[in-house]
Amino acid sequence: MKILLLGEYSGVHSTLAEGLRGLGHRVTVASNGDFWKDYPRDIDLARNGKWGFLWRVAKALPRMKGFDVVQVVNPMFMELKAERLFKIYNYLRKHNGKMVMTAVGDDYYYSFVNKTLKPMRYSDYNNGAEERSTAYAEAVFNDWTGTEKERLSRHIAADCDAIIAGTYEYWLPYNLTSDRGHDGHPLKDKLHLVPFPFRLPEENHTAPAEKLRVFIGISKGRSEFKGTDIMLRAAKDVMRKHPGRMELKVAEGVPFQEYRHLMDASDVMLDQLYSYGPGMNALLALSKGIITFTGGEPEHYDIMGETDCRPIVNVQPCYESVFSQLEDLVLHPEKVKPLKSQCREYVMRNYDFRKVAKQYETIYNSL
Numbered sequence: 001m002k003i004l005l006l007g008e009y010s011g012v013h014s015t016l017a018e019g020l021r022g023l024g025h026r027v028t029v030a031s032n033g034d035f036w037k038d039y040p041r042d043i044d045l046a047r048n049g050k051w052g053f054l055w056r057v058a059k060a061l062p063r064m065k066g067f068d069v070v071q072v073v074n075p076m077f078m079e080l081k082a083e084r085l086f087k088i089y090n091y092l093r094k095h096n097g098k099m100v101m102t103a104v105g106d107d108y109y110y111s112f113v114n115k116t117l118k119p120m121r122y123s124d125y126n127n128g129a130e131e132r133s134t135a136y137a138e139a140v141f142n143d144w145t146g147t148e149k150e151r152l153s154r155h156i157a158a159d160c161d162a163i164i165a166g167t168y169e170y171w172l173p174y175n176l177t178s179d180r181g182h183d184g185h186p187l188k189d190k191l192h193l194v195p196f197p198f199r200l201p202e203e204n205h206t207a208p209a210e211k212l213r214v215f216i217g218i219s220k221g222r223s224e225f226k227g228t229d230i231m232l233r234a235a236k237d238v239m240r241k242h243p244g245r246m247e248l249k250v251a252e253g254v255p256f257q258e259y260r261h262l263m264d265a266s267d268v269m270l271d272q273l274y275s276y277g278p279g280m281n282a283l284l285a286l287s288k289g290i291i292t293f294t295g296g297e298p299e300h301y302d303i304m305g306e307t308d309c310r311p312i313v314n315v316q317p318c319y320e321s322v323f324s325q326l327e328d329l330v331l332h333p334e335k336v337k338p339l340k341s342q343c344r345e346y347v348m349r350n351y352d353f354r355k356v357a358k359q360y361e362t363i364y365n366s367l
Helices: 012-022 050-064 082-095 108-116 135-144 148-159 168-176 228-241 256-264 280-287 298-304 319-331 333-351 353-366
Strands: 002-006 026-031 069-072 098-103 162-165 191-193 212-218 246-252 268-270 291-294
Touching: 002 012, 012 026, 012 353, 026 050, 050 082, 069 082, 082 098, 082 148, 098 148, 098 168, 098 353, 108 135, 108 148, 108 168, 135 148, 162 168, 162 353, 168 191, 168 298, 212 228, 212 256, 212 319, 228 246, 228 268, 228 319, 246 256, 268 319, 280 291, 280 333, 291 319, 291 333, 319 333, 333 353
Parallel strands: 002 026, 002 069, 069 098, 098 162, 162 191, 212 246, 212 268, 268 291
Antiparallel strands: none
16 A cells, blocks of 8 residues: 555654555655654655745645555644645545544544543543643643634544544543544544554663662643643652652753653653553653553553553552552562563553554555
8 A cells, every 4th residue: 555644743653654664565754753853754844934834835745645545643734724734634635545543642522522521530631520720731622622723623533534543542532522424424433543653672771770760751831731740749759758769860851862861761750640541752661661650541451452461550640649659669679670571561562563553554454
């Protein structure tokens, strides 16, 4: 098949392309490299000023014709306003075969269903019945509802031939919505869940240390939204309670390479407090044998079909959960090595890019 992967999210498309090419498909990746992460692509769509970028897109569009499958990473698959993306999506639909959209990040359905229906025990938008009114969550919700971005999100979801979610959290809203496609069928009829594709790096070979080495990355403006504010406070308190048994590295506003270096030199990473399963950042840590505090809920493992390899430290969205589970590792260092080996095994079994590419290929063939 001839396949166009349009847009990027934390290396999902560039890694998937590698797997699909290994299966014999002709794959073109067109993206901005996911901004500063600069993932590889065949057609560069990095924004460089308004008119220069529009000219670059116009020159690229003729190269985006004649594909058997075009897959957009999100309704906002280019750095353009939703009004312009309507025209580009419809152009792609007209000049290619099947259209696929992945659900791997914020969109209308993720925001609206989680904020209004609260189907999960906790999410970016709720903690139990209580609404999480963070400034970032409000901004994202307002960006996707009652706007052209909502209209674009619903249009692509209704029009495309398949929706492929990367995690339980992104799958659930499409499974619950009452919206229907242009063919009249519920959106869940064309919904699939396929894990993120991941290329396993070499194993970390950091020497054992006397102290438990803990790492946390802080995103400016998103700390409260992702719960890293609570995780950081808990980690500092554990370190104060057990001096000499734990060290803490905090990365805030550092270059990507420095961030990776700090992560690599760690035993434990504190990632997200309100997720049901690991995102790409957590998978990177797990693949290096780094114990990861993030979502590892039964719903996540069940939908993945994983029954016995469950190494994620599944913290609940509260200070006490983070504190007690981190303290347990500090007090019981004998648990660290077995957990670290399970982390890599879990990624290998469920996210290997070749296995994931085969799942995508099966969906493409079914269309």
